[in-house]
Amino acid sequence: MPIAKVGRRGQMTLPREVRKALDVEEGDHIVFVRRRHEFSVQPLNRTLLDLRGSVRVSGRQDFDAVREHVRRTRARRGADGTS
Numbered sequence: 001m002p003i004a005k006v007g008r009r010g011q012m013t014l015p016r017e018v019r020k021a022l023d024v025e026e027g028d029h030i031v032f033v034r035r036r037h038e039f040s041v042q043p044l045n046r047t048l049l050d051l052r053g054s055v056r057v058s059g060r061q062d063f064d065a066v067r068e069h070v071r072r073t074r075a076r077r078g079a080d081g082t083s
Contacts, residue, residue: 014041 002015014024022043024030029044 002017004012004015004018006012014022014030018041019025022030022041023045024043031042031044032039033042
């Protein structure tokens with residue numbers, strides 16, 4: 001089982017075995033995903049911009065309608081105290 005030591009400033013080095021398994025290199029980003037009382041480490045190999053255009057849509061996309069829907073939803077949640 002690979003082990004890493006946390007340094008003074010909260011930094012740690014991922015063991016080689018973990019880097020190879022995750023296929024991460026220097027400069028890559030990773031994310032720590034919390035699930036109840038545990039965290040998993042996952043590579044951030046792609047961003048939302050990388051996924052742009054990967055889903056086909058039919059017809060014209062109405063971004064103004066989407067933004068308006070989000071505004072209304074947020075306003076409604078704020079008014080009734082839910083988040």
